[in-house]
Amino acid sequence: MPTVDKLLLEEALQDSPQTRSLLSVFEEDAGTLTEYTNQLLQAMQRVYGAQNEMCLATQQLSKQLLAYEKQHFALGKGDEEVISTLHYFSKVVDELNVLHSELAKQLADTMILPIIQFREKDLTEVSTLKDLFGLASTEHDVSMAKYSRLPKRKENEKHKAEVAKEVANARRKQHLSSLQYYCALNALQYRKRVAMMEPMLGYTRGQINFFKKGAEMFSKRLDSFLTSVSDMVQRHGEDLTTGSSL
Amino acid sequence: MPTVDKLLLEEALQDSPQTRSLLSVFEEDAGTLTEYTNQLLQAMQRVYGAQNEMCLATQQLSKQLLAYEKQHFALGKGDEEVISTLHYFSKVVDELNVLHSELAKQLADTMILPIIQFREKDLTEVSTLKDLFGLASTEHDVSMAKYSRLPKRKENEKHKAEVAKEVANARRKQHLSSLQYYCALNALQYRKRVAMMEPMLGYTRGQINFFKKGAEMFSKRLDSFLTSVSDMVQRHGEDLTTGSSL
Numbered sequence: 001m002p003t004v005d006k007l008l009l010e011e012a013l014q015d016s017p018q019t020r021s022l023l024s025v026f027e028e029d030a031g032t033l034t035e036y037t038n039q040l041l042q043a044m045q046r047v048y049g050a051q052n053e054m055c056l057a058t059q060q061l062s063k064q065l066l067a068y069e070k071q072h073f074a075l076g077k078g079d080e081e082v083i084s085t086l087h088y089f090s091k092v093v094d095e096l097n098v099l100h101s102e103l104a105k106q107l108a109d110t111m112i113l114p115i116i117q118f119r120e121k122d123l124t125e126v127s128t129l130k131d132l133f134g135l136a137s138t139e140h141d142v143s144m145a146k147y148s149r150l151p152k153r154k155e156n157e158k159h160k161a162e163v164a165k166e167v168a169n170a171r172r173k174q175h176l177s178s179l180q181y182y183c184a185l186n187a188l189q190y191r192k193r194v195a196m197m198e199p200m201l202g203y204t205r206g207q208i209n210f211f212k213k214g215a216e217m218f219s220k221r222l223d224s225f226l227t228s229v230s231d232m233v234q235r236h237g238e239d240l241t242t243g244s245s246l
Numbered sequence: 247m248p249t250v251d252k253l254l255l256e257e258a259l260q261d262s263p264q265t266r267s268l269l270s271v272f273e274e275d276a277g278t279l280t281e282y283t284n285q286l287l288q289a290m291q292r293v294y295g296a297q298n299e300m301c302l303a304t305q306q307l308s309k310q311l312l313a314y315e316k317q318h319f320a321l322g323k324g325d326e327e328v329i330s331t332l333h334y335f336s337k338v339v340d341e342l343n344v345l346h347s348e349l350a351k352q353l354a355d356t357m358i359l360p361i362i363q364f365r366e367k368d369l370t371e372v373s374t375l376k377d378l379f380g381l382a383s384t385e386h387d388v389s390m391a392k393y394s395r396l397p398k399r400k401e402n403e404k405h406k407a408e409v410a411k412e413v414a415n416a417r418r419k420q421h422l423s424s425l426q427y428y429c430a431l432n433a434l435q436y437r438k439r440v441a442m443m444e445p446m447l448g449y450t451r452g453q454i455n456f457f458k459k460g461a462e463m464f465s466k467r468l469d470s471f472l473t474s475v476s477d478m479v480q481r482h483g484e485d486l487t488t489g490s491s492l
Binding site: 005025026028029032033036039040043044046047049050051053054056057058060061063064065067068071072073074075077078081082085086089092093096189190191192193194196197198200201203204205207208210211212214215217218222226229230232233236 | 251271285293299309310314320328338436437454460478479
């Protein structure tokens, strides 16, 4: 593993085999990083997708609880108690849904967005600059070949000067694109640490916030409601066992 | 809406049009309840499915964070910090995964199971007994018709006695099946209140437990870790803006 941490811009003009070899190491690293980033993004999108599905599922559940009232049961005696209890549960589910939606939004903004931006901006930039650098290198090679094929006769001085100018232009262009490419590869090495950690920071903070708000919301407030529903369920269960109501 | 709350078993033998009409009200109610229960079960299964998917998604994310180390990056300089940070995040995700799995199990046991049992036991029993009652009623009608078609001549006394016995048997059978059917319909009216509330009690308790454990787990313990990661991310971000490291 090479111990260098950046491509030196001053080496770009000379474009030596050593520099090219070091460049290929940086390119390989960028390739591995692109692949890993795509896999990480996929895993994060799965978490985000599950969170979103939870929002939709709790929405549907809350609606379904309210729908009990609208069923027009042929026998409605004693239903007021069921209806009001399900209404209360529906409110609980709604409050949970608010927390779930907030978490989903937070995951989108602080987990998914940063890693997508890293992919779309940093990784795509490196790949675009690689293409441009490749084109400029080919162009330079072509003009060099053209120059070396020129006949050595004197009457061609004018044409020779033109080709030499072409070579110089191609070299300038290649140099410029290599500078940009090196810069982007160096920046990627630096950016990758943040790019890997930032989304997980967002994820963890989102979860902490979710738990904190959830614990506050559900602390003691529901105790008496749940105890009374639980008593009701228990009472009915016992009646059924002893058959006292049938 | 009738104000009765049960079918009287003593009316079953006489099987009057009034009793039949009341029975049809109970049957309509059971039909509405079956439909509503299926929709509620569907909504609850969606919540459970989302919770399960969250378990799988967090598992995959944790694995993917650990996989960074095994990527064999061509340039590994400075990666120790990224690797150890991602390891730590992976542990956090694992702990969250434990909570998610526990919640999923709790939802399965205390929300999905009771409502499935209500459907498979109570609702299916009513529907089976309805079929048996229908069969017994048809049988009774057939034997009654047979008896009424008997010629009134004296030499048929023996055959007549046989058919009369058949009618009596059919009536006993119908009476018995109506008693069972009435009982099941009465029990359903009673059970439905518990059946609607019990799963939501399980759901809400599962959530409360989840938030409580989550809030405990993430309270202060992560603060210093997150602050140091956050500082790192911030520092890198500033360096990038000023270009001091490139």
